[in-house]
Amino acid sequence: MKQKLIYLLTVLCSVLLLWGGNKIATEDLALQGDGAAAETVKVRVVEITARVPSQVVIDGITQTTQDSTYFKGEVLAGARKGQVLFAKQQLDPLMGGQPDQVQAGDKVLLTHNPDEQADTDWIWAERVRSDALIWLGAVFCLVLFAFGRAKGVNTILSLGFTIAAIFAVFVPAILSGQNVYLWAILVCAFIVVMTLLIVNGPGRKSLAAGLGCAAGVLITGLLTFGVDKIIRLTGMVDENSMFLMYLNGEKPLDLKAIIFGAIIIGAVGAIMDVAVDIAASLYEIKRKLPNSSFHSLVRSGYTIGRDILGTMANTLVLAYIGSSLSVVLLLFAYNDSLLYILNREMIVVEILQALVGSFGILLTIPATSLICGLLYGHRGGEGEDGAPKVEEAPRRASWEDLPNL
Numbered sequence: 290m291k292q293k294l295i296y297l298l299t300v301l302c303s304v305l306l307l308w309g310g311n312k313i314a315t316e317d318l319a320l321q322g323d324g325a326a327a328e329t330v331k332v333r334v335v336e337i338t339a340r341v342p343s344q345v346v347i348d349g350i351t352q353t354t355q356d357s358t359y360f361k362g363e364v365l366a367g368a369r370k371g372q373v374l375f376a377k378q379q380l381d382p383l384m385g386g387q388p389d390q391v392q393a394g395d396k397v398l399l400t401h402n403p404d405e406q407a408d409t410d411w412i413w414a415e416r417v418r419s420d421a422l423i424w425l426g427a428v429f430c431l432v433l434f435a436f437g438r439a440k441g442v443n444t445i446l447s448l449g450f451t452i453a454a455i456f457a458v459f460v461p462a463i464l465s466g467q468n469v470y471l472w473a474i475l476v477c478a479f480i481v482v483m484t485l486l487i488v489n490g491p492g493r494k495s496l497a498a499g500l501g502c503a504a505g506v507l508i509t510g511l512l513t514f515g516v517d518k519i520i521r522l523t524g525m526v527d528e529n530s531m532f533l534m535y536l537n538g539e540k541p542l543d544l545k546a547i548i549f550g551a552i553i554i555g556a557v558g559a560i561m562d563v564a565v566d567i568a569a570s571l572y573e574i575k576r577k578l579p580n581s582s583f584h585s586l587v588r589s590g591y592t593i594g595r596d597i598l599g600t601m602a603n604t605l606v607l608a609y610i611g612s613s614l615s616v617v618l619l620l621f622a623y624n625d626s627l628l629y630i631l632n633r634e635m636i637v638v639e640i641l642q643a644l645v646g647s648f649g650i651l652l653t654i655p656a657t658s659l660i661c662g663l664l665y666g667h668r669g670g671e672g673e674d675g676a677p678k679v680e681e682a683p684r685r686a687s688w689e690d691l692p693n694l
Contacts, residue, residue: 292490299486303450306479307457314462314472317540328401330369331417332362332376334391356380358390359409362399374399378413388416396420440488447484454479455554463547466540473550477506477557484561493664494572501564501657506557508656509649513552516641517545524548526635527616548638555609556646559601563650564657567593571661583666590658598654602647609643 339359358378364370376399380387391397396417402410433441454476462472481502485495524530524544533542570593575581581589610617613635620630630636 295491296487299483300446303479303483303487307450307453310454310458310475310479311461314458314465314467317465317467318461327403329414330367330374330399330411331365332374332397332399333365334360334362334393334395334397335373336361337391337393338375340390356390358413360391360393362397362411365396374411375409376411376413377409443488447487450483450487451480459550459554463542463550464536466542469543469546469550473546473553474510477553478503480557481506481561485565489565489569494568497572497657497661497664498561498564498568500660501568501653502557502561504656504660505560505564505649505653506553508652509556509560509645510549510553512645512648513549513641516645517549520637520641522548522634522638526638548641552642552645555642556605556649559605559646560649560653563594563597563601563653566597567654567657568661571658571665575665581666583662586666587658587662590661591655594654594658598651601650605646605650606643609639613639 337358337360339357341357341359342355356379358380359375360378361373361375364372364374378391378397380390391413398414398417399411400414402412430441430445433444435441437444459472459476463469481499485499489495489498522545524547525534526544526548530544533547534544536542567590571586571590574589575586616635620633620636624630631640
């Protein structure tokens with residue numbers, strides 16, 4: 290009963306904190322745009338009315354410059370649901386990466402064409418890909434529930450709260466020009482506490498994992514802050530950083546703080562994973578071997594941590610490389626100097642994320658092991674070889690125990 294009450298209170302407090310955090314984060318939020326953005330609708334193509342290639346003769350050679358496809362689409366949602374709109378898709382075959390021509394049955398997005406001289410009021414904007422993502426997410430949730438049952442449901446719930454914390458609180462706080470360092474720490478603390486209480490429940494195991502994770506995140510933050518002073522980052526990672534800098538004229542965004550937030554938000558998941566693995570493993574050892582001492586538990590934590598470290602560090606490094614692979618390919622293709630590439634701020638930030646995150650994981654292992662030893666263990670319970678001393682099972686009574694007559 291107590292566990293259920295704490296669970297419900299955690300869910301309720303998470304909802305209230307997210308709601309309150311969103312209110313505070315969006316208080317001074319000023320999004321770009323004048324509210325007159327082009328109307329966008331989701332339609333299903335019901336008929337292709339015409340395909341018109343536009344050709345031009347260059348040096349005696351006829352080349353197709355544009356392909357125009359005219360079609361009718363039925364609106365699937367919104368105020369215009371059920372209406373049939375006439376639209377055009379215009380493609381340039383001379384440019385690479387062009388989408389496929391629309392076909393009957395395709396789901397696409399249309400935007401209203403503001404040009405009064407255009408031959409259609411609606412133009413093709415993009416294919417609808419969100420439906421496939423929703424189905425994929427639904428399958429993921431079903432598989433998670435099938436394997437995890439109650440734990441799976443709790444994992445889905447905590448994941449939803451985590452996503453809400455990032456996109457409903459952290460991102461608006463940054464765009465509002467508020468203190469990114471403070472909000473990054475608050476969001477990380479919320480994610481860690483909420484996840485541990487919902488997924489694992491209250492107890493020494495969650496407390497040990499939470500404290501170990503806090504130590505790892507603290508180390509990651511301090512390293513990021515210190516290394517930033519040494520390598521003198523400007524925050525201008527790419528051309529998008531320039532737009533961010535001038536996004537809020539009254540409160541310019543702190544680009545270096547955004548890098549700090551990105552690093553610790555990116556590392557907190559892996560750090561929490563390591564802390565939970567070690568805390569859960571040592572908790573199970575203590576449960577099976579009640580006489581396990583502080584020293585034996587810490588040594589076991591170090592041993593478990595060594596096995597975890599390599600794979601988790603690889604996870605971080607590969608994740609960051611995979612997310613920026615296209616940029617890395619471009620830099621290598623158009624720059625002959627490896628020294629120049631390794632000193633580009635874009636590459637430096639990616640390397641910094643991987644290294645600092647790995648440092649956080651590395652130092653989370655001894656921190657969590659020490660905390661588990663303090664919370665789980667007691668002194669004086671080691672055997673001669675340093676292994677946890679196992680209590681002997683009580684001996685069964687036998688006929689030999691009867692007194693001699």
